[in-house]
Amino acid sequence: MELRPLVTTADRPAPGNGANAGASAAAEPVTPHMARLLRNGPFHEALRAAIAASGLSLDRIQDRLRRRGTTVAPATLSSWQSGRYRPERPQSLAALAVLEDVLCLPPGALAALLGPPRPRGRWLPATTEHPRLADVWSRNRDLVDALSLVDTQWDESLTRLSCHNRLEMDAQGCERSMWSRRLLRAERDGADRWIAVYRLDNPGPPPRVRAEAPCRTGRLVEVPEDGLVVTEVLFDRPLERGETVIVEYTFEHRSPRPYSTRIESTIHVPMREHLLEVHFDPAALPVACHSFRTAELDSRPQERLLRLDASGAVHAVALAAGPCRFGIRWDWA
Incomplete structure (x- = not known):
């Protein structure tokens, strides 16, 4: 699964900025x-x-x-x-x-x-093995190249039981960090790492990665021109078949990201529970938040209104999530 906070440069001011939105540029001649x-x-x-x-x-x-x-x-x-x-x-x-x-x-x-349609379906075949990461992202050349530099052999044998992602926002409405916690189960002996993938919507310095003990980071691949980072999160020891492991890590931005309006996860294999949180700074609260989820990867999302809690946070949960897109979007003033 690739986690991607989508950053949009909407033509409206950021919180506290009273500048007028500029008109969109006219289309350029075909080069x-x-x-x-x-x-x-x-x-x-x-x-x-x-x-x-x-x-x-x-x-x-x-x-x-x-x-x-x-x-x-x-x-x-x-x-x-x-x-x-x-x-x-x-x-x-x-x-x-x-x-x-x-x-x-x-x-x-x-x-x-466009080439011929690809095979599709809501649920993957009933098997304990998942598609290889390189196959899942085969149409995304830069990511495939980055994945070739890390050890992805165990990804197929790790069942995703649950995922919890929390996005922290700052007082300017920009992303500060993304924390992720995953509960995984090994379907064969030997699994010793998880592959974390994070991509910015616009080119820029990839975030730093910090793994929580007892895990640690292994090989790291950064592609600044694509805002992409791929890293190995190493377990403290190889797992036996049927054993579970909790993996926690944080992506911390090196500099403030552009004005953000959504977070989205792409889920490629069945997952029992996927939880998304967004924590807003009290100085920059959105006027409205909605969760969204598609029935399939390329279908139209269904939305639901979310209410901020007393701490300025919202969350959304996807249960029994199959291949889909799932996320939270928000509107500023």
């Missing part, structure tokens, strides 16, 4: 590089280049799509342009046609870069 991507692909790189050339944030693109009668979440757009997923369902393909118009591209320019 030779863009023409080459539209001709040869791959799809996600062509889409990412087209979005960059448009000068529009993902939130603004979502707004323009909505005005044309099409609903696509910024998280979905982000997953398409990163290569983690691609539009395959009829509804997604119809939205892609509208997106081409929003980005001032020729009709069918992006759709022509």
Whole structure:
């Protein structure tokens, strides 16, 4: 599973900032590089280049799509342009046609870069083994390259029983840190590490990783140009089959991240319990929070209103979660 706090640069001021939002930039002419991507692909790189050339944030693109009668979440757009997923369902393909118009591209320019549909289904086959990490992220080249530098052999034999992620926000509405606690069970003898993956939505220095005792960090791979960090979290000893282990670690940002509006987890294998928390600073409380969860990885999310507690925190729980996207989003003033 890749954990990804999605950072959006919405054209509205951060808490306490009274500056007016600027108008979105006009689309730039098609460059030779863009023409080459539209001709040869791959799809996600062509889409990412087209979005960059448009000068529009993902939130603004979502707004323009909505005005044309099409609903696509910024998280979905982000997953398409990163290569983690691609539009395959009829509804997604119809939205892609509208997106081409929003980005001032020729009709069918992006759709022509899509290959045949991938096999899909809500639940994975009934087996104690999980897909290899490299296979799960095979369409995301930079992540596959990073995973090749760490030892992923035990990931397939670790059953995810529960996951608890807590995002800490600062007084400027920016991310401070992400704490994660996982309960894992070994399905064969020898498992001795967990692979933690964290990606920023925008390029920048990857966060520091701190593992809680008795675990410790092993090999670490950082890709600043992609805001990506992959690390081994080593257990204190190899596990026997059926044995469980609690793994805790924290990602701490080296510098304040851009103004944040959501946290999202991508769940690829069945999990009994997934808990998300967001702790806001009293000086920067959102006006509204919603949890969201999709039925499948590429389906439309269902939302639920969340209420801040007395400490300024919200949480959401996904029980018996299969392959899906699950997260919390919030609105500032």
